[in-house]
Amino acid sequence: MTSTKVPIDISKALESHKSDSYLMVGNSNNADIYYATRFFASDEFAYFYTKDGAETILVSDMEKGRAEIESRVSDIRTLQGCDYRSKVKERKDPALAYCDCLAEILQKEGARRVAVPRNFPYHVAQTLKEEGFSIEAIKSPFAQLRSRKDPSEIAIIKKVQDACNKAMKAAAEMVRKSEDVEGVLNYHGFALTSEMIRKEIDITLLEHGCEAESTIVAGGTGSANPHWEGTGPLRANEPIVIDIFPRSKRERYYADMTRTVLKGEPSEKLADMYEAVLAAQKAGTEMVKPGVKCSDIHNTVCDVFKERGYDTIREGSNVGFIHSTGHGVGLEIHELPFVGNSDVELEEGNVITIEPGLYYPDVGGIRLEDLVLVTSDGFENLTEMEKKFVY
Template sequence: MTKEKNPLDISDTLKDHRSDAFMIVGNSGNADMYYSSSFFASDSFAYIQTKEADEILLISDMERGRAENESRVSQIRTLQECKYRDKIKERGDPSLAYCDCLAEILQHHGARRITVPRDFPYHIAQTLKEEGFSFEAIKSPFQQLRSRKSEQEIEKVKTVQNACNLAMEAAVNMIHKSEIVDGKLNYNGFDLTAEEVRHQIDITLLEHGCESEGTIVACGKGSANPHWEGTGVLRADEPVVIDIFPRSKKNRYFADMTRTVLKGDASERLKDMYEAVHVAQEVAIEMIKPGVKCSDIHGRVCDVFEERGYDTTRSGSQSGFIHSTGHGVGLEIHEAPFVGERDTVLEAGNIITIEPGLYYPDVGGIRLEDLILVTDDGFENLTEMEKEFIV
């Protein structure tokens, strides 16, 4: 019988590094761990892929049944199979006993030269070195694979982005329906705060099986800090940057969207900033297709801003356009490919954000962000929410 090809075969990478196996130890909070195993567990477990592309999971005994049903990896080993409890008695230390279990599996597969991710636990590597194994920390071999989404992954991201769209609509609707009282936004008779808008976003996301941490609802001059979450009463005539980056509680994939809105009267300066950001985003999105360099997209965004008299990252300015144009989105909210100064070439299956922004401490910030799928012949914008500045 012909052996079925491993779709996550990284044997070429192992060959390049003269390695016998690649190993990850962690829980499903590690994106590579979840991607490679398709198994969710809050406790630490181990994934190993040999140079023959054989894959093994080492898990606790209580997780065996679930791993056999849910994981894409067929070779499941448990700690008890490795006589973990006996090893604890011999070693007097559970951590050392765990390392001995790993050593047993590696030896069984003839693996002595091990590659690991750069954040691999130091204690485990050091202990196994003392047992005769050699280690090399390398860039994740799964990063490039993860950047090219399968049809199933694309559908997962779309589902989360749909929830994100509903949450953004709910947030903007609160601001739209608010009244201006003494320069502040008033909603249903009470001052409208960043916290209340975030609460509505959280409720909407939870209703659709998603969750979000660090949601930004930043009003006024403080929004010139791109990652300020925002706090307190929202005020009239000031920009409100809303950045939502939810994750599905079930499939672990992220989505991302930003809108900037204003209730009241916008100054001519803010209007001009918004128009510049909108134009820069449209220009960048229209460039997206396989084979285009991320650095070219970022450079064109800088061109648009500079032609309109705004500072950019190219001059090292601390105001104006002060971050990259975008990033990949998947099992991590920031992952490859990164749309900035790197010459990374876009490929079909990439899902990236395009999020130009302008930030000036004396007036605040403006940012617009759409989530874009790179298709075989161009792009598909996964973001439905319209762009209206004054609401």
């Protein structure tokens, strides 16, 4: 993503906790740090936000030039600028010397009461406390900001979902081209396995600048476990749940999609389950617009299942529909807003999944998942892939 200098405002969070500064330490695998800085670095660096809106990052000397080009934060300081080497000699401990650098910057900014995220490094917090700072771990002030995507973020997510769509089509095509050989799907002379389909998904995503971990290709009764990745040969006449949640290698944003496919003839039970999931997803998706409560969408989905005779999590069941209806997607695969038993209202710019499913251990699982953008007056479904059960 091209960095911007548009300011971030988390001053209200600092004010509510009577804090002088907000401090994060980590690398760009931390979604909040990447969101705040737009700087991609695998090595640890620090981000400071003061109550007057000033932002600073502390990086290694080697990263200074790149940070000046890429980061949205203009005030870039280096460890050597904080006399890090001398501090290491004095402390005889690089970790303590690093904390001294953080303390020096905080002192120069007049910050004594420091808010930090709840996953802040314990050792750093303890050392700063010993140096006279008050440290309070608070709820992320960035989570709500991140939930509302701007046009540039939406464009990236659409691009990633397009790659996801291509990967899903490639996976479904492998199932379509397979043959039933004594109950096992056979693809080009070999038993078709979950691993083979995952490999094809990975290759397709890499060709489009994306990557994925823990992709689900779960066949048979094992698909009744919603997050089982799946392994081994896939069988005819059994459901195959394929859940792909890729991330852009460059811009770090996720997309998400699930389809359930079957080669052969589904049982009457599986066919009915699929139709119920399809109807529940349609009902939930059509409710999406600003101001609608997430809990209302979730309850509508549960109502559809109950009307069709299926168990739901709302009644405490551990079979049937056993998870929430969806979740936000962005720099994390699961982020705000969560579409479940929550009275949070959808806002324009939210990107959410609608992914009802049914799971019965003696039959298998069915899940359908689309990625949906909340627009000013409704929604835009970002998911192109058709919903076809039997191939």
